[in-house]
Amino acid sequence: MGDSKFCNRCMEKYDESMHVCPSCGYVESDEHNPMYVPPGTILHSKYLCGVLLEYNGEGATYIGADTTTGKKVLIREYMPINLCTRVKNKAIISVNYNNLAKYKAFMAEYTELNKSLARLRNNSNIPPVLDMFAENNTTYTIFEYIEGVKMLDYLKENAGELSWEQVSKIFPPLFTTIGILHNAGIIHRAISPDTVYITDKGELKLSGFCVSAVRTANAGLEYELFKGYAAPEQYSASSSSRQGSWTDVYGVCALLYRALTGCMPVDSMSRQTHDDLHEPHMLDSRIPRHVSRVIMEGMNLNGRDRIQTITELVTKLFEQPSENYEEEEILDNTSTVLLGTPGNAAAAALQEAPQQPVYHQEQPQNVIHERSAPVYKKPRRDDSYKYDKETTVDRIKVPIIVALLFLAIMMILGVIIYKLIVPPAEETTVKSSRRSSSVSDSAAENTTKESDKDKDTEVPDLVGQFYTYSKDKWKDFFVLDADFEYNNDYDNDMIFEQSVKKGEMIAQGDVIKVKVSKGKETATIPDYQGLSVEQYKNALEKAGIHDHNYQFIESKNSYGKTNSIVELQVDGKVVTPHSSFNNKSGKKLTVYYVSADSVAVQQTEAVQTTAAPTTTVAATTQAPVPTTQAPTSPPEPITNPPEPTDPPAPPVVDPPVEQPNEESGGEQ
The missing domain is CATH 3.30.10.20 (Trypsin Inhibitor V; Chain A)
Structure with missing residues (x-):
């Protein structure tokens, strides 16, 4: 048997003389998408890049192997398809010059996101970041390979749904992980059965991390939203659609809805025109009613009325049901018994209208039960009806009304007498004094209103971001007032100082002064x-x-x-x-x-x-002689842009090199 090699699809080794993988049937001559890295490419001198697994507006994910250890890995490549392209038959990315600023800005966000994930590598519910480096005019992140299946496939293999007992055992570590991500400033925005994996040990792993523009419609990149699991605020990039921890709460509750009922939730955009999302308990009576209602509260279309944090969600899911919930469970069981009773229209109507959550219901009276069952009977309001007695207020309200009328008449008379007695000059002075007092009060009131404005916007870290991009990105939240200076440490158009610190809360429309680099001095x-x-x-x-x-x-x-x-x-x-x-x-x-x-x-x-x-x-x-240089030869075409160095910092991205057009020219 000769030397062995890796299969580009399954990363298992087989004999080098063979051209078809015996494990998965991959044929080496299979075609690949030329927009992505050719299978068999070696990255960073150690990582073998295999076939393309998936891609979106941020980049692509490939299966790979660490040739030094032989372990499988996942290779994530930053490649926003609408901002760049790939040099033919090469792994090098070429960026259109007009998109260069956006390309670098989104790459900086991509790099920071994965640096933050690398700091959480000890969390077993997140695939750890193993390496990060710059190459081919872009940035690569190496993740540990996930040995498991997507939650969507797992549900299909388990009759399409899970019981609350199963969910309450395997989901808590995932809830904890999402809470840790939020504390680190990371909002996932794509929690769904496609991004949650389950291993053979029953552990859940969360994947699918991307820059925010990919998880928000019309935010600068080709977006990818998971229908049924994306919150309504993700379908708009306007200031009224604020995103935060409550956005992930919607995704988690939608995932619970799918896992418990076996049904995909109605898409949030469709719900805004006609909300026909049924409570989970109405679809499956085995789901505890309090769990059902918490899920519905977590899927509220209004972000402000929704459960705001994962901690609050977990507390409500696992807290003991209140007496009201127990009463409603008894009522629900009773209504089930009464469903077959002839002539009982109230019980039938209760079963036919599941859309409206019922918090308090009155038990029907004078009903013959088919079988004995404990029935909780709430007292009817009209059982304790009594005639109203005359109260103290009733006795004194007439004198009070008469007194108020008398007071109003006296005030009118006082004004008339004042007009007759006070001279015009004094009246002008009094009016002026009152006007001055009114202006002062108004100014004080405006100042108070200004200081009492809702500070609902958290200031991001603007240092290192491009001013042109940031100005448009945050224009609906605050205003950037720029002062341009030369700076040897920051590229042109990059912010290097901000007047309001990262994490501080400001009101919408506030001004943040920033210093923007004009480039290096020399x-x-x-x-x-x-x-x-x-x-x-x-x-x-x-x-x-x-x-x-x-x-x-x-x-x-x-x-x-x-x-x-x-x-x-x-x-x-x-x-x-x-x-x-x-x-x-x-x-x-x-x-x-x-x-x-x-x-x-x-x-x-x-x-x-x-x-x-x-x-x-x-x-x-004596013929005219050129006063400058002799004619130059045609320029040689440049095909390979210079590669970036110093990983994992964002590399310098070069614009695509164009061949000189001998037939065109003109002034610039």
Whole structure:
């Protein structure tokens, strides 16, 4: 038997001479989606990337193996499909320049999310983060492989549902884990039978963590919401749809609903137009009534009226039922007995209207039971009816009314007398005094109202985020007032200081002052040889020289290829590539380039020179000579963008390199 190799689908080893995996039947020649990493690619010099398992608007998940230990792993690749693409037949990601800011901002959020998960690696209900690194112009996260099945498949194998006794045994560790995530500032937003796994040991594991934009409709990325389990506020990115721990409460309760009843909950968007979600107890009478009602409370369409935290949810689920619940259980059993009794319309109506939760019901009277059963009888209100007696209030209310009328008449008379006695001048003074007092009171009232505004918005950590993206993202919650400064530690447009600290509560519409980087104070001018105008702009941006510090001007007397760079100047002086440029000086780097018009003029001059009569050798030698550089050769195509370093920090993402178009040009 020869050397062994990993199967790209199941990651089991088999003989290298074979081309079909004996374990799963995978054929090495099977085609793969060219948008994703080719199976068999080695990442970070140790992780074998297998076939694609799933993908969404944030990225893709592959099965993989650690070649040093031979263990299976899950490889998560950040790749927002609507912001980037992949270089053909390579693992390298290419980003459209117009999407570069968004790409980097979402990648920073992705990195922070997985760093937070890595700090929770000791929690057995979350697949631990084993590694994180930057490569191929993106970031990869390595998770431990989950040995288990999705809750959805597990329910299908168990008659589609679980009993409350089973749920109360296996779900508490998951509740605890979600509470820990919330304390760490992580909102999952996708709790469902597709993201919860159950192992052979009966342990639940929570997966499917993504950046918030993937779990919210129209938030900048292609979103993925689980129908029936997504809260209504996830279908809108507006300020009125605030998300928080209560969003996960909805998902948990929807998961409990599915597990206990065997039915998928009605989608929250459909419920907003016609809410026909039945209580779990009405679908299965074995579900305790208090559990049923807690689940319905946790699935309230209004986030403010919903159970707010996992702790509150667990407390209500597992607390002892109150006497009211016990009474209702007895009533429910009694109504079941009465259902077959002829002529008992009240009992039948009770069974036919399960949509409305019934908290207090009156026991029907004068009913012949089919069998003996303990019946709880609540006293009827009309059993204790008595005639109303005359009270003290009744005796004095007439005198009070007469006194109030007399007081009103006296006040009117007082006003009339005051008008007749007080001189006009004094009246003006009094009015002025009253007006001044009123203005003061109004100002004080406004100040009080301003200070009493609901502080319902928690300030996020803005440092390290891009200002342009953050300004739009949080515009419905607060206003960012930016002060732009050069900073050597932060990229252009990145926030490096905020006036309100992370975690503080503010009112909607409050102003937060932020300092935004204009880039580094000094930068090195990149070489322009072989680059077109657009390519050189990208090179300048990457070098730290941004559009407010450079300008492109068409060269009128230079020869060269269309759309190519011929000369660099700063403050009228020629500079060379690789020299230092001071962004803070206020001077601009002027880039001279050859346009299509310049080439046409040169060709016309060449034709005219050829057609002119030849005089002497001396005259020929006095022909115009280019004052700058000689014509440059066509630029070589660049296919491989530089790879990022220093994992696991977000890598520098390069825009896709375009081939120079010899037929186009023009001023920039």
